[in-house]
Amino acid sequence: MKFFNTRFAYIAFALLSFFIFANTSCKKDEKTINPNPVDPYPIPSNLKLIGETFASGAAAKVKVYAEKDLFAGYNKLYVALFDSLTGVRITGAHVYFEPVMSMGSASHGCPVENAGPNSVNGLFKGAVIFTMASGTGATWTLGLHVHNHLNDLDGEGEISINVVNPADVQVKVRTALNDGKQLILTIIEPASPKVGVNDFIMAVHKLNTSTNEYDTISGCTVQIEPLMPSMGHGSPNNVNPVYTGNGHYAGKVNFTMSGLWQVNLKIMEGAAAVDTTASFNFNP
Amino acid sequence: MKKIVFLFLIVFFIPSVHAQTTPADTITKSGELKEVVVCDKHEQEEELFNFHKSNKSNTTEDILARMPGVFLIRRGSYGMEPMLRGYSAGQMNLTLDGMKIVGACTDKMDPVTIYVEPVNLQGLQVSTGVSGAGMGSSLGGGMNMTLKEAEFLCSPRPFTGFSSSFATVNHGTTNSAFFNASNSRVAWRVSGVYRFAQNYRTASLVSIPHSGYEKANVSTSLVYKLSENSILKADYLNDMGWNIGFPALTMDVGFARADIASVSHRYLNAKSKISKVYSKLYLNRINHRMDDTHRQNIPMHMDMPGKSQTMGYYSELGLKTRGRHHVSGRADFYHSQTKADMTMYPFNEPIMYLQTLPDNYRINAGVFAKDELTIDSTQRIIMSVRLDRNLSVMDSKTGNLQWSVFGAFPTQRVFFTKNIQAAWCKAVGKNWFTQLSTGYAERVPTPNELYGYYLYNRLDNFDYLGNMLIKTEQAWQGEWTWNYTKARTMVSLTGYYHHINRYILGQIDSGYSPMTFGARGVKAYFNIPHATITGADFTINNPITKRLDHISTIKLVIGSTSLHTPLPQIPPLKCLHVLRYKIRKWLFQGEADWSLPQYRNNKQFGEPQTPFYMVFNLRTGYKFNSGSHAVQFGISVENITDRRYREHLDFNIIPRPGRNVVVNLSYAFH
Structure with missing residues (x-):
């Protein structure tokens, strides 16, 4: 019975396709200009x-x-x-x-x-x-x-x-300790944290009040310290982020288990502290 | 042919006759199975075993504690871990009927010994050092417990027994029963034990919290006689435990279950070229759940389940003595899987999860061959070789991710291990014999030592990391025994020295911070250059009069690392003296159990020094037989002086039970 149904569906589909094809080919003869040429760059489906x-x-x-x-x-x-x-x-x-x-x-x-x-x-x-x-x-x-x-x-x-709040805060607006400027700290990676080794990429910007633009800050040293707040333990072998351009700093953060992790940041410009108390939460 | 029948009768009927007449000693005298040998110190151990087993209220652990060379690491009032001359866990081989059983608990709360109860324990073979390699590669030797099998009784009436006991120290009750029935072809035995105990009280009636337990054990054995020389056997054992307290640890065992099943075939024929073939196919599974819901002041609740599963096969082969050679061998195989994880439930935060022992498996295949070569009527040489191939694999995605923070490691390792022994025994005069034995042994690191991930050790308060690059431990061993036997008097003195290369020991890794609350730091397993273990065992079994027996055992172990610091968890000199007086149906027994203080403690391992102690026990028993009925009644008073004491291997300075009165009553009939 099932076999019959399947075969029936195939035949029906074939017939239907034939009619549709015949129909469109007729229309093509009438119009010579295609208003929508084949796009050479289709938009990826994940976007x-x-x-x-x-x-x-x-x-x-x-x-x-x-x-x-x-x-x-x-x-x-x-x-x-x-x-x-x-x-x-x-x-x-x-x-x-x-x-x-x-x-x-x-x-x-x-x-x-x-x-x-x-x-x-x-x-x-x-x-x-x-x-x-x-x-x-x-x-x-x-x-x-x-x-x-x-x-x-x-x-x-x-x-x-429309901009929504993510599950964990990924950007923080702070005040730089060294010059009082508005400081924007942003986590870029890990976007989907996992247990094990994660890329840690963050961006540092400061508001330039004269241009009203946000400048990328390049000369910082950044230290990270992951911590499980409810257990009080950290994780080994983390790599402090270093500047890679465009305001970005890249390093590695390690999560030894799943659960809530807090990554504490310490950002310096030379000997002057920019921010020593900021932290971000991750949930691998 | 007559001879075979005779042997057969010995094997199957003597024990049952014996068992029926004296329910107090329902043990098979497997000594009767043995050929007469020039030198066998196991005979004496067997004697001791039978002696201590006759006390009905004893647990398997109680019996073990009294054997030469055997010590127990105590974390709670149940589930003590056996130690053989300073070797424990993966360094020794603990088997049940030759079956490999891998504990499911990363804290070693479930040694194989807890799955056997005296009611289903047939015998215990302790082989020290490399001589224990028959059952598997090990440094420390082997402890093989044999389960009771269904017996072919001489009468068609079944043999049934009950036993009950009560202990005042923990209001503990033990009730056990067995049933054995047979016809000419089939024999069936089933036995069960139920134990329930509340918290025990130490000296001055101080209660030790979290020391109670509840446990049930059922085992059954079915034997089918295929022919006069061969049997087919099926065994199944189920052991369950609930709320087993571990006062010395931060968690208890909420629930534990073991299922142990096997089918075996045994062929025995003294006349045939192949005198013995014993094959067994087995499967066992252990589920173990640690629990902290009964504990107060815990920072957060956590679940720590562990499981293990082992499937294996072995065949033992014995050849008929040919000329001067008596050759025996064994081939075995097992596949085991273990996993332990931890789920934590912090307040108002997401659940935390960690695999403390990531999913891993190991496949081990080994062959063992032994030749006992008779040189002349007084001398004999025993040579044995065992070769193993072991594949260990960490097979866990989570485990790989967790471990990735430490870098890349070989999650798959192949180990080849060799165990070689040569021994020379000589009878000196009529009553003496001496045995000189040397050997080389290797053992594979345990899954904990390879893959353990922040496993917390309560004793030294460190989190332990495995080491996937760790190497096998290797030991050179020497042992010298002197035995004296005259009539019922037996004296045995053994001295031994082991030099262990690449000894595996946790070493502080100061670069890492611990995961457990309040832990002092992180240790990782490493091979230290070497360690030495030296010691001696002394036993005397001395009948003073016809009715008065005296038995004493003295055990001594000294362990040192290559840096001359004491090895952790090495007991001090320990002695047990027993006087037993038998008159008609009565039995009176006095015991003195004492230990020297231990000043050779390993501070880095968090071990305190342990003071001297001596405790006295008094036991009395009454046995009454009438026709096919037998009743036994006993009262013991343990720790008469109500001394507050602990042994060196007791975790975390938890004192042992105070004065304890144990009453037991057993009844058997057929």
Whole structure:
């Protein structure tokens, strides 16, 4: 009985395909222009569309993708640019992220890593470190400035976004001990902590009040100390992060068991302490 | 042919006749199985074993503690770990009917000895040093306990017995029963024990918290006679324990269960070229759950289950004596798997999980051959060789991730071990014999020593890390025995010296911090250059009059590391003197049990010094037989002076029980 059903389904499917095929081929004869040429750079299925807009002035349609819903922390963003007339993918451009958090009368930005000049597989890769989540009376908009290398034109667009809080805090806004500047500490890795050896990558930014931009800080020495707060023990053989560029510091953190771990940070600039009390939680 | 029948009768009927007439000694005199040998010091051990086993209220541990060369490491009132001349755990081989059983507890709370009760314990063979290699490669020797098998009775009526005892020190009750029935082809035996004890009281009636236990043990044996020379046998043993207290540790055993099953075939024919073939296929599984729910002031609750499973096979072969040679051998194989983990439940935080002994397995295959070469009527040479191939594999994703923080290690190791022995015995005059024995032994590191991950040791308060690069331990051994036998008098003195290369010992690794609350630090297992173990055993069995027997055993072990520091957990000189007076149906026995102080303590191992002690016990028994019924009644007073004392191998300065009165009553009929 089952066999019969399966075979029946095959025949039905074959017949149906034939009709559909016949139908579309007829239509093709009527229209000569295909409005949607085959995209040479299909968007990977693991990426989520965050929003789209037109960078008016640059003749570019902008689509912004991320690996997951935007959260307070280090978000990798992937931008696809299309020629607004032909729909053809643009592979040379600079994309500048201009996130703004509006809270009534006050507003601020956050650290960004701009994308360009070349796309990789059609995508311009950058990052935005949202320092807080969206909430009532606190909305994020993501401004996008595109410099289109096809036509050498600049344009601006904007998408409204929603930023959520992750399970564990991944970004902290602090005050630098040495110069009183606003200090942003962000965990990039481990994004999915596991028992064993984990890459530990973090970013250090300070707010430059004269430019109102967040500068990457390069000259720090960073020490990490993982601790299980409920047991009071640490873990062996951790590697303190060292500067790798772009405000990033990379090392290794070891978790010997699953459960709640707290990684304590000690950040120095030369002999001056920048932050000695910050810590982040991980749940391998 | 007559001779075979006779031997057969001895093997199967003598014990049962014996058992029926004296339920007090329901042990098979396996001595009757033996050929007459020029020198055999095991005979004396057997005598001792039978002597101590006759006390009904004894546990297997009590009997063991009285054997020469045997000591017990005590963590709780039950589940003591045997030690043989300073060797313990993976250094010695603890087997049950030749079966390999791997403990499931990383804290060694479940030595194989707890699965055997006197009611189902047939015999105990202790072989020291490399002479114990028959059952598996080891340095310290072997302790093989044989389980009672169903007996072919001379009458068709079954043989049944009950026994009960009560101890005042812990309000402990022990109830046991056995049943044995047979016809001409099939024999069946089943026995069971249930023990329940509350916390025991030490001297001056001070209660020791978390020292009670509850335990049940059932075993059954079915023997089918295939022919006059061969039998087929199936055995099954189930042992369960609940809330077994370990006052010296931070956790108790919440629940433990062991299932031990085997089928065997045995062929015995003194006339045939192959006089003995004994083969066994076995499977055992142990589940063990440590528990802290009865403890107060614990920082957080944790579960620590462990499990082990072993499957194996062995065949023992005995050839008929040919000319001057008597050759025997054994081939064995086992596959064992162990795993232990820990789940912690902190307040308001996610659950924490750790594999303290990551999933691992080992496959071991070994062959053993022994030749007893008779030189002349007074001299004999015994040579034996054992070769093993052992594959040990850590087979755990979590374990690999956990270990990755220390770097990359070989999670798969192959060990070849060799155990070689040569002994020369000579009868000197009519009453003396001497045996000079030398040997070389190797042993494979235990899974704990290889893969253990922050295993906490309560004694030295350190977390222990395994070492996947660790090497086998190797020992050169020498032993010299003098024996004197005249009529019922037996005296035996053995001195021994062992030089152990690459001795495995936990060494402080100051670069790491411990995981356990309040632990002092982390130790990792390493091979230290060498260690030495020297010692002596002395036994005298001296009938003073026809009715008065005197037995004394003295045990001495001295252990040193290559840095001349004392080896940890080495007991001081220990003595037991027993006087037994038998008159008609009565028996009176006085015992003095004492030990010298131990000043050779290993401080790094957290061992304190242990003072001298001497305790006295008094036992009396009454035996009554009437036709096919037998009743035995006994009262013992242990630690008469209510002395507060502890032995050196007792963990964590927990005192032993105070004055204890034990009453027991047993009844058997057929």
